[in-house]
Amino acid sequence: MPANRLIPSLLLREGRLVKGRAFAEHRDAGNPATTARAHNAQGADEIIVLDIDASRDRRPPDLDTVAVVAAETQIPLTVGGGVDSVDMARACLGAGADKICLTSTARQRPELISEIARLCGRQAVVLGIDIETGADGSRKLYDHRTGSADGATDWRHWLAEGVTRGAGEIRLMAVDREGTRTGFDTALFHDARAYVNVPIILEGGAGTLDQLTDAMEAGVDSLALGTMLVFSDNNIVKLKRVLANAGQPMRP
Amino acid sequence: MNVTVVDYGAGNIRSVENILDHAGADALVTGAPDEIAAAERIILPGVGAAGSALAVLRTQGLDQALQSARARGTPILGICLGLQLLADEIEEFGSHEGFGWFDGHVGPIENVAGTGIRSPHIGWTRIDPVEGPASTFFGRNEKSNYFYFCHSNCLVTDRVAIAATADIGGGNDAEIVAAIQKDNVVAVQFHPEKSQLNGLRLIETFLDWTP
Numbered sequence: 320m321p322a323n324r325l326i327p328s329l330l331l332r333e334g335r336l337v338k339g340r341a342f343a344e345h346r347d348a349g350n351p352a353t354t355a356r357a358h359n360a361q362g363a364d365e366i367i368v369l370d371i372d373a374s375r376d377r378r379p380p381d382l383d384t385v386a387v388v389a390a391e392t393q394i395p396l397t398v399g400g401g402v403d404s405v406d407m408a409r410a411c412l413g414a415g416a417d418k419i420c421l422t423s424t425a426r427q428r429p430e431l432i433s434e435i436a437r438l439c440g441r442q443a444v445v446l447g448i449d450i451e452t453g454a455d456g457s458r459k460l461y462d463h464r465t466g467s468a469d470g471a472t473d474w475r476h477w478l479a480e481g482v483t484r485g486a487g488e489i490r491l492m493a494v495d496r497e498g499t500r501t502g503f504d505t506a507l508f509h510d511a512r513a514y515v516n517v518p519i520i521l522e523g524g525a526g527t528l529d530q531l532t533d534a535m536e537a538g539v540d541s542l543a544l545g546t547m548l549v550f551s552d553n554n555i556v557k558l559k560r561v562l563a564n565a566g567q568p569m570r571p
Numbered sequence: 572m573n574v575t576v577v578d579y580g581a582g583n584i585r586s587v588e589n590i591l592d593h594a595g596a597d598a599l600v601t602g603a604p605d606e607i608a609a610a611e612r613i614i615l616p617g618v619g620a621a622g623s624a625l626a627v628l629r630t631q632g633l634d635q636a637l638q639s640a641r642a643r644g645t646p647i648l649g650i651c652l653g654l655q656l657l658a659d660e661i662e663e664f665g666s667h668e669g670f671g672w673f674d675g676h677v678g679p680i681e682n683v684a685g686t687g688i689r690s691p692h693i694g695w696t697r698i699d700p701v702e703g704p705a706s707t708f709f710g711r712n713e714k715s716n717y718f719y720f721c722h723s724n725c726l727v728t729d730r731v732a733i734a735a736t737a738d739i740g741g742g743n744d745a746e747i748v749a750a751i752q753k754d755n756v757v758a759v760q761f762h763p764e765k766s767q768l769n770g771l772r773l774i775e776t777f778l779d780w781t782p
Contacts, residue, residue, distance in 0.1 A: 320740035321694030322717065359767070364695055390589055393767045395719055412618065415585040417721065417765060437664065440620050440652070442691040442721045487691040487723060518693045541694070570695040571714040 373401025389415020436485025500526020617652025
């Protein structure tokens with residue numbers, strides 16, 4: 320069995336890392352290369368780097384930074400942000416990415432998923448699903464381009480369609496929990512799990528060690544962490560030790 | 572030490588160059604058949620789909636170059652897709668004829684592990700080395716045998732060539748082939764270039780390997 324995964328999720332803007340709250344209020348969060356090197360040294364299981372302005376600015380992700388991060392790490396690297404063609408996906412892999420994360424660009428043109436899967440294999444295609452949960456518990460796809468929820472599409476249908484088209488992994492983001500430290504939305508994970516059989520990485524809401532243990536005990540095997548690793552004295556070594564002591568199968 | 576890394580347009584070559592650099596070797600990345608045929612040591616990396624990879628390798632004459640290097644006894648390391656291409660047959664977006672260096676065929680993980688298995692198999696899984704000539708490539712304890720896997724297909728082959736297996740879970744605790752070795756060819760389903768110290772040690776072993 321693969322070990323459970325802890326995955327730092329880094330947001331990139333103009334060559335620096337930033338961290339926000341519910342996809343806004345971004346603050347500076349450090350140098351990408353130094354941060355990635357630290358996560359690598361501390362035993363992070365993978366790293367995700369998302370260039371948050373690329374899609375809106377209609378440009379490729381910052382490949383110079385991707386190459387530097389790749390050179391500093393010997394763990395898998397997922398890159399996302401503005402990848403809207405097979406050539407751009409290939410350029411990301413050439414810079415040292417192992418997997419491509421598609422979110423808005425896949426919504427815009429779903430065929431992109433199968434095009435990249437056909438060339439790079441489906442294990443290299445991560446589909447980003449951003450979910451906004453309403454006060455009434457209703458879940459909607461969040462659309463970056465408009466900055467609002469897309470009420471017209473059933474998110475579970477899009478999830479299943481993405482996997483059918485060739486996505487080999489899902490990055491499932493609870494948008495309203497991002498940066499709030501209120502804990503993971505494990506119910507969202509299980510909703511998605513019922514629809515697809517590919518690995519799912521859950522993100523959004525990590526704040527305390529207990530919340531990580533709770534999420535894994537609730538059956539979520541892969542967690543992405545942003546804020547929790549940025550603005551605190553937490554580090555991967557400590558988190559993995561706590562999780563392993565709680566009986567979770569972590570990579571030693 | 573020079574290591575020739577086969578460039579056929581698919582795959583994360585940069586990471587292989589990075590790990591060779593860490594291991595103190597010089598990487599020569601090339602798609603030139605004569606350079607590959609004359610190489611000292613070869614890594615055949617691979618991320619991507621088998622069909623398009625095989626088409627490129629054959630069009631550029633790299634299959635023949637690799638075959639002649641193999642016949643000369645050049646140590647060759649295949650990684651991920653670079654393992655799968657060595658089989659008789661690969662089933663992915665249609666059926667493709669592989670190099671045939673190893674008996675067996677490559678197909679979806681579900682064929683081995685049952686439809687309940689999570690696929691692709693992505694993450695750090697502990698391998699179980701099989702005692703034999705390739706044992707030196709792997710660690711001696713549990714911690715040193717975690718490697719990063721990222722694949723949808725796996726090889727089904729005769730036991731003789733299997734150098735390591737991995738238990739990927741699921742209902743029937745399915746075992747997949749994690750590594751194979753025959754003569755001067757060793758190939759791994761996982762990614763040593765993405766497996767931190769365990770991967771670095773495997774690469775260093777390959778650099779010292781005298782098959």
